[in-house]
């Protein structure tokens with residue numbers, strides 16, 4: 104019985120206050136298969152290989168390897184840019200915005216305009232010879248173990264399918280089983296709709312394999328991959344049938360799959376050697392050992408945080424689609440659905456972003472799951488919000504290792520960006536520039552063709568701040584010295600060359616405020632037209648401010664003096680400060696232009712509220728009040744209109760210490776955006792899948808319970824709707840691991856473990872009094888590494 108099996112599984116996890124069959128905070132489960140809906144599949148991954156499992160009669164598994172993209176490196180730099188730059192700046196400062204916009208397009212656009220796109224490996228089909236008439240069907244994704252499972256009865260035989268993505272062994276492993284001996288037939292094949300080089304099945308010395316190889320289609324320099332599925336069974340008979348392997352009369356069939364590409368290996372044969380090395384090791388360990396090592400590894404990450412937002416009781420006992428549907432009318436009945444989405448976000452990050460060597464690749468727009476050759480927005484790395492959002496939960500929810508692939512990609516992109524700084528801006532001081540997208544080659548050129556998004560030279564600044572945050576959370580000084588500093592220094596160098604003096608301020612331009620437009624005022628050329636290009640947008644100034652602060656902080660920690668320090672200090676004092684407009688709002692642009700889209704989805708002008716910190720209430724009550732004005736205005740005009748936009752709003756309200764609004768937006772997110780398998784969408788099920796919203800959701804819940812950009816702030820934005828609950832294992836800057844329990848809407852107690860020693864400055868809720876280790880708290884305390892400090896209400 105599955106009840107019995109799950110009880111044994113549940114024995115080593117203590118998530119749930121309720122002992123229902125399915126822990127409602129942990130399992131996404133279904134009583135029917137995904138049909139042809141990709142957004143109903145069960146997504147698993149080991150940080151490099153991924154599977155999306157349909158659970159259909161003939162099983163379909165969509166497979167990805169994260170370095171299979173649409174082609175080789177492209178030099179897309181526009182050689183006209185350098186010479187056009189000063190005339191475009193003159194146009195912008197002398198009231199010729201429209202002309203500047205067209206000059207930007209013709210002189211600065213990349214050629215071609217797009218970087219490479221993420222592509223699928225292909226599909227695996229496993230036919231069991233079954234037809235309609237399956238009963239007792241269920242399938243689930245286990246967000247704790249990172250595994251998937253399918254079970255049903257057919258012709259009185261109980262069949263099961265298990266799916267494991269193993270990080271330790273670097274393979275995907277599957278077990279197909281009939282509970283009645285000898286009743287399992289399996290025909291396994293692989294396919295790919297484009298650029299297939301070979302697709303064969305083989306048997307040699309008792310080893311049965313299906314092979315699929317392909318490439319990205321170019322006649323030279325294409326990314327090539329090889330993949331192999333090895334089929335292992337101890338009973339029944341096995342044969343090669345065309346490009347399939349066929350097993351009949353078996354009881355258990357195990358499949359191990361690996362794929363490797365020429366992105367990481369110098370040739371296809373070198374990739375194949377690595378492919379076989381991992382496959383041989385996994386097969387000789389055997390399925391049970393592979394599965395248990397994978398689960399130990401996965402739970403070692405997923406199990407670090409346990410969240411309890413209250414019990415759903417019977418409302419949590421329904422399958423996931425039913426819960427999603429009920430939630431639209433009665434969200435208060437199922438608080439565990441929010442906990443499940445929080446856990447699902449962490450599952451997706453673990454599945455899509457692991458250190459797999461020196462060329463690890465980070466989670467992209469669809470994390471790691473993509474079935475299309477022309478996916479939405481190329482399923483690439485869009486760095487004017489989306490990929491940053493992917494990593495918002497990494498540090499605070501104790502998955503700091505998952506951040507590393509992002510640093511690998513940025514280290515690669517830094518070299519590209521230094522070349523781009525030279526070609527496009529004439530900067531030869533080793534500064535690097537990134538625009539608003541990257542691909543797996545770190546392509547640093549502007550992307551697409553339009554003034555509201557293309558010309559944005561700020562990607563490097565934002566990315567460099569991720570290195571700084573990793574240091575702030577972990578305190579890893581080696582990382583700061585060897586990885587963060589070279590990137591921070593190079594990011595800052597670019598701006599020392601690139602910024603220009605405007606009215607006494609060192610200013611960006613041509614630039615934009617991601618994806619928004621304003622109405623060109625009279626006197627600045629085509630009045631009334633929507634335009635995106637300008638100088639000195641607030642977001643750029645916020646990014647520059649926090650970049651130079653990070654450089655100064657790093658210099659202080661590492662003892663760096665000289666021009667690295669003095670230039671950062673000098674430039675910091677010359678950044679245009681934020682200004683406010685007619686209703687007290689932070690201004691998005693250098694002056695109050697008419698708003699083309701008052702409910703715009705990007706919250707760029709208040710970036711410094713979140714993920715930055717300069718506009719937060721404890722840092723600046725004036726700027727936070729003005730940021731709130733803009734946020735409220737945007738929301739009352741329809742912002743939060745995409746899944747990811749909605750979850751950015753959660754994080755922003757958390758930073759405004761407004762728990763009610765965090766929760767209202769969390770509820771609004773769950774009511775509209777998740778697809779049946781919980782993936783975030785742009786506009787609700789059936790519209791584009793984009794993973795960022797899942798990660799933004801997880802981060803938003805964490806920010807509601809713990810913040811640390813100023814002091815370590817416990818329960819900064821606890822929603823009245825969640826008066827009782829607990830969380831363990833969140834992480835605060837300074838390397839503090841934080842467990843909190845709360846009741847009646849306030850702190851019960853917290854345990855804070857210091858990883859690195861150091862000063863601990865604390866705040867509880869809106870300034871409640873409290874004690875630390877029984878002593879009334881009056882100011883920062885010195886901690887000892889390894890010690891735990893008990894905080895209680897006083």
Ligand SMILES: *[C@@H]1O[C@H](CO)[C@@H](O)[C@H](O)[C@H]1NC(C)=O
Nearest residue numbers: 104105108239254256261263
């Ligand atoms: C089939 O076997 C699986 C695995 O033991 C179990 O979870 C499931 O409940 C069984 N189904 C039926 C109908 O007994």
Ligand SMILES: *[C@@H]1O[C@H](CO)[C@@H](O)[C@H](O)[C@H]1NC(C)=O
Nearest residue numbers: 577579580581582583585586
């Ligand atoms: C600290 O950072 C270095 C450099 O990135 C890394 O090799 C090391 O594993 C990190 N230490 C810990 C404890 O994570």
Ligand SMILES: *[C@@H]1O[C@H](CO)[C@@H](O)[C@H](O)[C@H]1NC(C)=O
Nearest residue numbers: 649652716717722812813814
């Ligand atoms: C916010 O305040 C904290 C604590 O004083 C400080 O460390 C941090 O640099 C401030 N952030 C900004 C952007 O000024």
Ligand SMILES: *[C@@H]1O[C@H](CO)[C@@H](O)[C@H](O)[C@H]1NC(C)=O
Nearest residue numbers: 829831842843844852853854
């Ligand atoms: C803190 O630790 C104490 C002692 O181990 C424990 O009783 C309490 O439940 C913990 N509190 C939290 C919030 O984890």
